[in-house]
Amino acid sequence: xxxxxxxxxxxxxxxxxxxxxxxxxxxxALTATVAGVNFGKLSIVVALIIAAVKSYLVLTEFMHLKFExxxxxxxxxxxxxxxxxxxxxxxxxxSFY
Amino acid sequence: xxxxxxxxxxxGNLPSYLIDxxxxxxxxxxxxxxxxxxxxxxYMIALLSFFAVGVTLGFLIRLELLTPQGTIVNPQAYNEFxxxxxxxxxxxxxxxxxxxxxxxFFLPIMLGAKDVAFPRLNLLSWYLYVVGSIMILLSIxxxxxxxxTGWTFYIPYSVRTGTNMIFTxxxxxxxxxxxxxxxxxFLTTIHRLRAPGxxxxxxxxxxxxxxxxxxxxxxxxxxxxxTLLLVIIERVFGVGLFDPTLGGDPILFQHMFWMYSHPAVxxxxxxxxxxxxxxxxxxxxxxxxxxxxIAFSSIGIAVFGSLVWAHHMFAVGMSNNAEFVFSxxxxxxxxPSAIKVFNWxxxxxxxxxxxxxxxxYALAFIFxxxxxxxxxxxxxALNVDIYLTDTYFIVGHIHYVxxxxxxxxxxxxxxxxxxxxxxxxxxxxxxxVAFWIIFVGFNILYFPFLIxxxxxxxxxxxxxxxxxxxxxxxxxxxxxxxxxGLIIMxxxxxxxxxxxxxxxEKNIWGxxxxxxxxQTPPITENFVDIPVVNEAPYEYKQNEEEFLEKEEVL
Numbered sequence: 133x134x135x136x137x138x139x140x141x142x143x144x145x146x147x148x149x150x151x152x153x154x155x156x157x158x159x160x161a162l163t164a165t166v167a168g169v170n171f172g173k174l175s176i177v178v179a180l181i182i183a184a185v186k187s188y189l190v191l192t193e194f195m196h197l198k199f200e201x202x203x204x205x206x207x208x209x210x211x212x213x214x215x216x217x218x219x220x221x222x223x224x225x226x227s228f229y
Numbered sequence: 230x231x232x233x234x235x236x237x238x239x240x241g242n243l244p245s246y247l248i249d250x251x252x253x254x255x256x257x258x259x260x261x262x263x264x265x266x267x268x269x270x271x272y273m274i275a276l277l278s279f280f281a282v283g284v285t286l287g288f289l290i291r292l293e294l295l296t297p298q299g300t301i302v303n304p305q306a307y308n309e310f311x312x313x314x315x316x317x318x319x320x321x322x323x324x325x326x327x328x329x330x331x332x333x334f335f336l337p338i339m340l341g342a343k344d345v346a347f348p349r350l351n352l353l354s355w356y357l358y359v360v361g362s363i364m365i366l367l368s369i370x371x372x373x374x375x376x377x378t379g380w381t382f383y384i385p386y387s388v389r390t391g392t393n394m395i396f397t398x399x400x401x402x403x404x405x406x407x408x409x410x411x412x413x414x415f416l417t418t419i420h421r422l423r424a425p426g427x428x429x430x431x432x433x434x435x436x437x438x439x440x441x442x443x444x445x446x447x448x449x450x451x452x453x454x455x456t457l458l459l460v461i462i463e464r465v466f467g468v469g470l471f472d473p474t475l476g477g478d479p480i481l482f483q484h485m486f487w488m489y490s491h492p493a494v495x496x497x498x499x500x501x502x503x504x505x506x507x508x509x510x511x512x513x514x515x516x517x518x519x520x521x522x523i524a525f526s527s528i529g530i531a532v533f534g535s536l537v538w539a540h541h542m543f544a545v546g547m548s549n550n551a552e553f554v555f556s557x558x559x560x561x562x563x564x565p566s567a568i569k570v571f572n573w574x575x576x577x578x579x580x581x582x583x584x585x586x587x588x589x590y591a592l593a594f595i596f597x598x599x600x601x602x603x604x605x606x607x608x609x610a611l612n613v614d615i616y617l618t619d620t621y622f623i624v625g626h627i628h629y630v631x632x633x634x635x636x637x638x639x640x641x642x643x644x645x646x647x648x649x650x651x652x653x654x655x656x657x658x659x660x661x662v663a664f665w666i667i668f669v670g671f672n673i674l675y676f677p678f679l680i681x682x683x684x685x686x687x688x689x690x691x692x693x694x695x696x697x698x699x700x701x702x703x704x705x706x707x708x709x710x711x712x713x714g715l716i717i718m719x720x721x722x723x724x725x726x727x728x729x730x731x732x733x734e735k736n737i738w739g740x741x742x743x744x745x746x747x748q749t750p751p752i753t754e755n756f757v758d759i760p761v762v763n764e765a766p767y768e769y770k771q772n773e774e775e776f777l778e779k780e781e782v783l
Contacts, residue, residue: 203420210444210448211448214448214535217536218452218488218535218536221536221539221551221554221555222484222488224548224550224551224554225480225484225539225547225548225550225551226548
């Protein structure tokens with residue numbers, strides 16, 4: 133029992149999980165709504181921004197990245213950056229017009 | 230497994246890892262061992278056996294090309310030969326070779342650690358490696374026959390061929406997992422298990438090269454894993470991801486394949502560069518020139534090398550934007566590679582050079598890798614590449630880089646570290662003779678490839694025009710010389726392991742890194758006491774008086 137207490141030092145209350153869940157639901161609804169609005173070339177950018185915010189919430193809160201060592205955060209950031217660069221370079225070969 | 234419980238022999242030494250079997254006896258003491266040194270040796274045995282298979286296939290390919298028409302095998306067998314040669318040499322031999330054999334054995338020792346961070350994961354990676362490798366061998370004998378697509382598995386042929394594609398693709402997928410596990414293990418080991426006092430810039434350069442390699446292994450290998458799974462899905466379910474007749478995009482496959490397979494070139498070459506960075510200062514008795522530049526150039530190669538994949542695709546009809554971007558990035562990779570070559574040569578300058586066998590191989594590496602690198606630059610230029618795509622020029626280039634670089638790097642490492650690993654010295658005279666035969670045979674074999682490519686000889690071709698025959702004959706004769714040299718070299722090394730002169734001195738070559746401060750061969754836990762590191766690596770005491778003064782102070 134003592135050990136459990138030590139492990140849970142960083143655990144926030146369940147409240148934050150509820151709010152994050154609420155935020156995710158809202159953002160999903162937002163994605164669905166803006167899909168109907170014609171932003172032209174920007175529509176993919178809008179969808180990606182909303183998705184990025186959602187991933188950020190999941191990574192930091194649900195996956196506890198907020199409480200991890202700096203090294204872990206750097207690892208994750210490097211992986212995401214690498215992936216982003218790959219996608220951007222790959223898309224330099226595709227035309228969207 | 231505590232070293233304290235082990236008996237000390239007559240000379241006051243603890244038993245080496247070769248004698249100390251731990252809990253299990255006999256063959257199980259090897260197959261179930263989590264000791265990084267034993268796993269390294271198991272990798273060496275498996276890997277060099279597959280290398281022999283790959284060399285045999287290459288030898289047969291050259292024999293087939295002796296005449297412009299069929300010589301020894303039919304066209305289908307020829308296609309399977311060059312595919313297997315590529316798959317075995319790339320995925321089974323050169324990608325894992327230096328990290329798995331020498332990285333496993335020496336990285337923890339060089340860092341002053343007792344083992345890698347995850348010893349059991351390390352053993353698992355060996356088993357995955359063996360399973361993947363055996364699956365590729367099985368694909369030859371099972372009905373359907375070995376894959377015949379070339380090692381690049383290009384769509385749409387890889388979806389349509391009737392050969393054992395799924396088997397081969399799954400095998401490469403499994404080998405990829407083995408590679409990722411090694412990468413994760415080394416990254417963690419380097420981050421967490423350095424000896425007290427060993428800051429990042431006191432690490433040997435071999436460790437730096439494995440660090441850069443680890444990142445590529447972890448980040449890039451999953452991409453090829455997914456891609457190969459998608460090809461399997463395409464074959465089984467015909468979902469139309471890549472197959473143009475179903476609305477898929479075959480170029481997307483090439484992008485995804487090369488996203489891994491180009492960085493894989495750097496998984497292959499960077500550890501070899503690390504080996505060379507160890508050998509050059511030891512045998513020129515000089516501090517390495519530009520330590521930080523060499524360390525950062527490894528990272529630079531890893532970063533830029535991951536962003537140049539589409540230069541394999543200049544002739545497939547990419548957009549102009551992509552061609553421009555990838556050509557530019559390709560030229561940028563030359564910078565960190567050149568930094569290394571310049572720093573090695575600068576280290577040699579005014580050094581006290583000893584031409585021992587490892588040094589000969591290291592010098593051959595610089596020479597052959599430079600030819601390989603410069604022919605790479607030629608193909609990085611867009612217009613020239615259109616002409617050279619899919620000719621023998623690229624075949625010559627890849628062999629100069631991968632064999633002349635990594636292959637020679639493996640041989641250098643074998644001659645440098647094998648006496649430490651087994652406590653027995655090979656015959657140096659025979660080693661030098663073998664070196665010269667290999668070096669001469671190598672160039673007679675591969676240089677004609679560059680000329681052939683320039684004259685327009687297409688790669689992977691079973692028939693060829695009679696005017697190319699003279700170069701093919703020269704190359705085939707070169708392959709005989711090369712194989713003769715390889716046989717002499719391996720015979721000499723194997724003989725040394727069985728009956729070579731026993732070496733017990735710790736520092737065989739006069740190196741300064743930590744592996745030369747432990748017993749020969751090392752004890753199970755590497756060090757009796759974990760060493761404390763006070764100075765940068767490669768601090769050679771060039772001045773004897775200065776050296777003695779230091780001794781007195783200590």
